[in-house]
Amino acid sequence: xxxxxxxxxxxVTLVLALGFWAAAPTVLGWMPTTVMTASMSPAxxxxxxxxxxxxxxDAVTVGRVVLATDPDWPGRLRLHRVTEVDAAGDLVTKGDxxxxxxxxxxxxxxxxxxxxxxxxxxxxxxxxxxxxxVVPLALCLAAFGVCLAIALRRxxxxxDAPTPPGQDAxxxxxxxxxxxRRALGLTxxxxxxxxxxxxxxxxxxxxxxxxxxxxxxxxVDAPFSLACxxxxxxxxxxxxxxxxxxxxxxxxxxxxxxxxxxxxxxSVRVPNDGSYSLFRDYRVTVRxxxxxxxxxxxxxSVSIGGGLLGIIRPFCR
Amino acid sequence: xPKFTRRSSRIATAVAVPAAxxxxxxxxxxxxxxxxxxxxxxxxxxxxxxxxxLADDGAARVLFNATNAKPGDIGQNCITVTSTGSLASxxxxxxxxxxxxxxxxxxxxxKVEQGVGGGYxxxxxxxxxxxxxxxxxxxxxxxxxxFGTGASTWSPAGGDSEARTFRISWKLADDAPNSVQGAxxxxxxxxxxxxx
Numbered sequence: 001x002x003x004x005x006x007x008x009x010x011x012v013t014l015v016l017a018l019g020f021w022a023a024a025p026t027v028l029g030w031m032p033t034t035v036m037t038a039s040m041s042p043a044x045x046x047x048x049x050x051x052x053x054x055x056x057x058d059a060v061t062v063g064r065v066v067l068a069t070d071p072d073w074p075g076r077l078r079l080h081r082v083t084e085v086d087a088a089g090d091l092v093t094k095g096d097x098x099x100x101x102x103x104x105x106x107x108x109x110x111x112x113x114x115x116x117x118x119x120x121x122x123x124x125x126x127x128x129x130x131x132x133x134v135v136p137l138a139l140c141l142a143a144f145g146v147c148l149a150i151a152l153r154r155x156x157x158x159x160d161a162p163t164p165p166g167q168d169a170x171x172x173x174x175x176x177x178x179x180x181r182r183a184l185g186l187t188x189x190x191x192x193x194x195x196x197x198x199x200x201x202x203x204x205x206x207x208x209x210x211x212x213x214x215x216x217x218x219x220v221d222a223p224f225s226l227a228c229x230x231x232x233x234x235x236x237x238x239x240x241x242x243x244x245x246x247x248x249x250x251x252x253x254x255x256x257x258x259x260x261x262x263x264x265x266x267s268v269r270v271p272n273d274g275s276y277s278l279f280r281d282y283r284v285t286v287r288x289x290x291x292x293x294x295x296x297x298x299x300x301s302v303s304i305g306g307g308l309l310g311i312i313r314p315f316c317r
Numbered sequence: 318x319p320k321f322t323r324r325s326s327r328i329a330t331a332v333a334v335p336a337a338x339x340x341x342x343x344x345x346x347x348x349x350x351x352x353x354x355x356x357x358x359x360x361x362x363x364x365x366x367x368x369x370x371l372a373d374d375g376a377a378r379v380l381f382n383a384t385n386a387k388p389g390d391i392g393q394n395c396i397t398v399t400s401t402g403s404l405a406s407x408x409x410x411x412x413x414x415x416x417x418x419x420x421x422x423x424x425x426x427x428k429v430e431q432g433v434g435g436g437y438x439x440x441x442x443x444x445x446x447x448x449x450x451x452x453x454x455x456x457x458x459x460x461x462x463x464f465g466t467g468a469s470t471w472s473p474a475g476g477d478s479e480a481r482t483f484r485i486s487w488k489l490a491d492d493a494p495n496s497v498q499g500a501x502x503x504x505x506x507x508x509x510x511x512x513x
Contacts, residue, residue, distance in 0.1 A: 006328075009334060010333035013333060017341030021341065071465050073513075074465075104463045104465060116353060119345050206509055211378055211437075212378075213382070214379075215425060216383065217489065219498045291388025294387065
């Protein structure tokens with residue numbers, strides 16, 4: 001009998017003491033969080049409460065387990081180990097059980113603290129509650145309830161034992177009330193632990209795979225070997241062996257004088273639009289149009305002349 | 318059976334409570350030491366609580382590598398991504414190592430479709446179900462740079478192997494300006510799964 005009660009009291013006290021370690025550090029401004037996933041396994045397991053302590057920036061070094069705002073998940077906390085400080089000063093983290101480091105490094109400002117206390121098991125009911133695992137939760141609560149009932153068992157009055165001096169048995173509250181008070185106190189303590197340590201921290205599992213793609217744009221091969229032949233006026237010919245063009249343009253001093261020349265054409269007559277002066281040299285180039293606005297203009301040019309408002313047709317110089 | 322008296326109740330308390338408090342202290346301190354003094358991050362083989370695992374049939378390979386592209390040129394490739402983890406997770410697609418010159422990415426249309434059928438190297442039999450991204454390559458590499466900003470693809474339930482095929486197609490815009498002649502653009506497509 002006495003051994004059973006002692007064991008039950010030990011069990012209840014153990015739970016409460018673990019709860020104390022999980023919850024009391026909040027008084028110091030430390031942050032208890034319940035671990036929801038096992039990517040820090042075996043160092044930290046699901047259902048552990050990890051208490052993180054705020055530290056100055058330079059105390060966050062490689063190897064520390066940090067609690068930080070997860071850049072990958074809005075509103076989620078990440079609890080992973082720092083493996084590297086990158087060139088930008090950001091912290092590269094990794095779950096011990098993850099095959100590779102987290103893809104998004106942490107900005108030092110997002111770190112809430114460094115893990116200092118790990119309280120095993122006490123967060124399990126919170127994990128079960130969040131994941132909807134009713135059976136283990138109910139079993140756990142029932143077991144705790146049984147322990148609590150046994151632990152609160154009161155000893156029967158020992159007729160041999162003298163009443164301690166100054167203590168009048170009649171002034172004590174009735175045993176049922178005392179027991180109810182104790183039970184309420186314990187429940188309040190458990191509720192406090194749950195509310196304080198219930199913040200979930202996620203040690204995310206992640207894995208990635210990647211494949212690359214690259215595209216290099218080409219350049220339009222410009223027409224070349226431009227020549228001018230006089231055959232009832234100037235006829236410009238060229239050579240072109242690039243992509244099939246949409247069309248060619250003929251330009252005089254950079255001005256398009258003939259457009260939409262067929263893709264197969266390799267020569268064209270300079271139109272006599274009467275704009276040429278007898279006393280000037282005109283520079284003729286050919287442009288290949290490959291895209292809507294993607295073209296290549298010949299770097300060479302040929303010279304032509306013309307004059308008298310079109311009476312003299314354009315001629316090769 | 319001996320009577321459970323007040324005195325024995327007091328003895329039980331006197332033994333059990335300090336022992337439990339000390340035990341809790343020992344538990345917390347040894348657990349904390351084990352968790353936080355180890356400064357190495359070893360790849361664990363303790364996969365008790367489940368995993369998130371992702372693989373693709375074109376891993377670290379090249380989806381496309383086009384050279385000498387001109388306006389109107391198109392290309393496409395497919396890749397199958399398989400989740401074999403045991404935990405429910407989300408798979409997101411994002412760009413990494415995006416690079417290039419001459420602003421070519423502003424004139425490359427990119428479309429990423431998710432579906433079934435086909436695989437790396439051939440889109441034969443591919444049947445699209447959803448469009449993951451449809452826009453310019455520059456828009457993709459600018460907006461989706463990490464898991465947090467990644468484009469949603471699908472959410473494996475965990476447990477069974479689940480595969481999805483992605484068709485990635487590109488087109489160099491017909492109206493690309495002369496300034497992008499000889500320009501380049503490149504990126505890695507990263508599918509990342511994280512448990513949710």
